[in-house]
Amino acid sequence: MSFPGRKPLPLLEDLPLRSEDPPLSAWGLWENDQLGSLNYLTDEVVLKAAKDELQTGTRVGLNLPMDFIVPALLGRVGFSKHIHNKAPRVINDDIVTFNTQCSSQWDSFRHFAYQAEGKFYNGVTQDDIHKDSNTTANGLDAWASRGIAGRGVFIDYFDWAQEHGIQYDALTAHPIPIGHVKQIIAEKSIHIRQGDILFMRTGYVQAYAKLTPDEREELSKKRGSPGLGQGKETTQWLWDSQFAAVAADSVAFEVSPPVDPQYHLHPILLSGWGTPIGELFDLEALSVTCKKLKRWTFFMTSAPLNYTGAVASPPNALALF
Known part of the structure; x- marks a missing residue:
């Protein structure tokens, strides 16, 4: 399948595309650089995913409550709300404030740069982003204007690990071997397609839900969460798979x-390849549904917040079967 506006896909070892660019970057690969790998989600790809995946009408929300993570992690500002009584008329309004990364979230290409080079996707700098509060460089504007929709692929690593006697604390730094991910894909007969949206369950949300308020307070002071273990083989697999986006139920994917x-x-996914990263997605009901239906793929939709130059957004995401 050809994708309009994309140069031929190079090999990972051919990256960066230009010698002066950061390691493993693919700057200039896409004509529409505001979408990055979301360019894979053409009308043709989305239509095929819908025809293949929409079979039962079952719908599963993938969003944690905005006030689920309390206190906020990583020193962020948490969610707060005020229900405004507009007396004397019998009317209520909501007033909410939150960091867009305080719960389930998409990271945009202006979130995390190559640290040594100080460069975001396609060479955007902090000066480019901060010179004007209305600049849209690497923001979510282009995503919000068309939404994110396509074929979701579910890797339930947490359940698989329990079944195979692999025990770990889902609230600490547990690296998931890419070999285990490949084994799950083989066992479930999942066929990865270019442009799929990857979802991986680590057990973080399930474990967090069981914590007491005091334990949540203590956890908020720590850094550490499970996710894909970094390495050349992991990076090679992600590049070869060419996902439109990736997401997990953990803090950092x-x-x-x-x-x-x-x-x-x-930095590789966000600033090198232009691949969105989703974090703290609620994959608990998805796990139950996939096991019930014995299906590990589905149609997925997401409508990010639409405002100028967003760094991140709640996903407003659904899985449909």
């Missing part, structure tokens, strides 16, 4: 802190 900083996926 990849294991945090990284076990192999050379292959830290945040």
Whole structure:
């Protein structure tokens, strides 16, 4: 399948495309650089996904409550709400404030740069982003204007690990071997398509839900969560798979802190390839539904917040079967 506006896909070892660009970057690969790998979600690809996946009408929300993570993690500002009584008329309004990364979220290409080079996707800098509060460079504007829709692929690593006697604390830094992910894909007879949206369940949300308020307070002071273990093989697999986006129920999708900083996926995915990263998605009901239906693919939709220059957004996401 050809994708309009994309140069021929190079090999991973051919990256960066230009010698002066950061390691493993693919700047200039897409004509529409505001979409990055979301360019894969053409009308043709989305239509095929809908025809293949929409069979029962079952719908599953993939969003945690905005006030689920309390206190907020990583030193962020948490969610707050005020129900405004507009007396004397019998009317109520909501007034809410929140960091767009305080719960389920998409990271945009202006979130996490190549740290040594100080460059975001396609060479955008902090000066480019901060010179004007209305600049849209690498923001979510282009995503919001068309939404995100396509074929979701579910890797339920947490359940698979339990079945195979692999025990780990889902609230700490547990690196998930890419070999295990490939084994799950083989066992479930999942066929990865170019442009799929990858979802991976690590068990973080399930474990967090069981914590007491005091335990949540203590966790908020720590850094560490499960996710894909970094490394050349992991990076190679992600590049070859050419996902439109990736997401997990953990804090960073990849294991945090990284076990192999050379292959830290945040700068590679966001700033190198233009691949959106989803974090803290609610995949609990999805796990139950996939097991019930014995299906590991589905149609997925997401409507990010639409405002100028967004760094991140709640996903407003649904899985449909």
